[in-house]
Amino acid sequence: MARILVTGGAGFMGSWLVDELLKRGHEVTSVDDLSGGFMRNVSKGCRFVKMDLRDAKKVDKVVNDQDVICHLAAYAAEGQSVFSPREINDINVTPMNNLLVSAVNHNVRKFLFTSSMAVYGSQQVPFSEDMPAMPEDPYGVGKLYCERMLQIFSDVYGFEHVIIRPHNVFGERQNISDPYRNVLGIWVNSIMRGKPPYIYGDGKQTRAFSYIEDITPPLANAVEWDKANGQVINLGSHESISINNACKLVLKLMGSDVKPVYLEERPCEVKHAHCTTDKSEGLLGYRTNHTLEQGLKKMIDWAREMGEQKPSYRIPLEITKKAPRVWREKMI
Ligand SMILES: NC(=O)c1ccc[n+]([C@@H]2O[C@H](COP(=O)([O-])OP(=O)(O)OC[C@H]3O[C@@H](n4cnc5c(N)ncnc54)[C@H](O)[C@@H]3O)[C@@H](O)[C@H]2O)c1
Incomplete structure (x- = not known):
């Protein structure tokens, strides 16, 4: 202890x-x-x-x-x-x-x-x-x-x-009211609020969600x-998925037929990003026990129980030049 x-x-x-x-x-x-x-x-x-x-x-x-x-x-x-x-x-x-x-x-x-x-x-x-x-x-x-x-x-x-x-x-207790981070949470909250999910660039970026x-x-x-x-x-997981497919999955699990809206690419956004798991498996006992779909179902149930959240743009943009319109105009 x-x-x-x-x-x-x-x-x-x-x-x-x-x-x-x-x-x-x-x-x-x-x-x-x-x-x-x-x-x-x-x-x-x-x-x-x-x-x-x-x-x-x-x-x-x-x-x-x-x-x-x-x-x-x-x-x-x-x-x-x-x-x-x-x-x-x-x-x-x-x-x-x-x-x-x-x-x-x-x-x-x-x-x-x-x-x-x-x-x-x-x-x-x-x-x-x-x-x-x-x-x-x-x-x-x-x-x-x-x-x-x-x-x-x-x-x-x-x-x-x-x-x-x-x-x-991702998962339950994640802050889903922050328009600047946690893409899955932002989409879940937007869909609950009757808004479209936004995708920066062509959506072909890949990530592995855990x-x-x-x-x-x-x-x-x-x-x-x-x-x-x-x-x-x-x-984290090494099972990578494109942002387009992750968005499709969220829409399917939420039973929504809203179409995602594509926006300009964000500066500095890395195109493909996920990690190896050898060390985490060997040294920490990590296993991917949940698929993205299984985890998302639990997160969506929790978010629905909590209800839609008002987005909070709590830290102001210190530079607006090149900032995505969605943040400048508080579109989320
Ligand atoms: N969630 C992810 O996918 C992810 C990925 C990579 C790294 N991380 C790292 O893991 C950690 C946890 O991330 P998370 O997703 O749980 O974030 P989170 O925002 O949910 O939790 C961070 C907490 O820190 C608190 N905090 C911020 N500034 C503080 C301050 N000055 N004094 C006291 N408290 C303060 C916030 O109120 C918040 O509760 C962070 O260090 C993050 O950078 C997270």
Whole structure:
């Protein structure tokens, strides 16, 4: 049993991880500023602290008595990051610096960080962990910064660490009101609101989507299993699908005959992106147990029960030049 701090614990992946760690008998403190997460996601079994991780003093206080830190808090709006780099980099980078300093000063034993497949940029798929990092957008650059900082501090001060690179995770509790990220959630919410799903470019981009129930146990294993220590590990399915076909599937499962609307390509959008699973299978016990269709059915049932959500454009575009019309004109 360990005392574990989970940042972003009111968010999507963070709240699932908190529940899994509680189930495994750990004592969990969950931290979130609720900028993108929700109190409804917070388990009653954990201690919850509402705070902004950019506040170094507050971070130091909450890290004080922890054995392990799982740092998931972020604003993962990869597409928006090229238009709002100041705010998005601040959210994604400053908390890492604060957490590292406090982790060292309070003798934290292990630090897990959820990075992203965005660090690969647009190389030949599938991306494997031994490929060089070549991020092509500010979000990916921020994640790479955090990865390197964690490796450096872990080396210098001798605590354990593990870097996880998840990709395209979806499922219940995901924020479906954010027009800047989570394509499946955006489509589900748009269709519930009687709006068409939007597709950037020709829709021939490919991604591999991973259902949250497949991702959560390996993430918790990364906390508990020593064989993950010091490793960088991709996490997610390798069954890739085009955006066009993913959209068709969502429309079919929702019984909708609305036609998708095609928009101009987004700057910096990587055409094909998915990862290898060898390391996650070997070191974290990852298996793809849910097809996209199986996971989507569960997510759609949950979304329908919750009802349609009003889109929230919470971080303004700092640059509107080249920004997709759909965001400039708040069309979603
Ligand atoms: N979901 C994916 O497909 C995916 C893919 C790759 C990487 N990741 C990474 O995994 C992590 C979790 O992603 P998610 O999809 O669950 O995101 P999410 O937005 O649902 O959760 C992130 C949480 O962090 C909180 N947060 C943001 N800034 C904060 C701050 N300054 N202080 C305190 N809390 C703050 C938000 O309120 C939110 O609840 C992120 O680091 C993300 O970059 C996710």
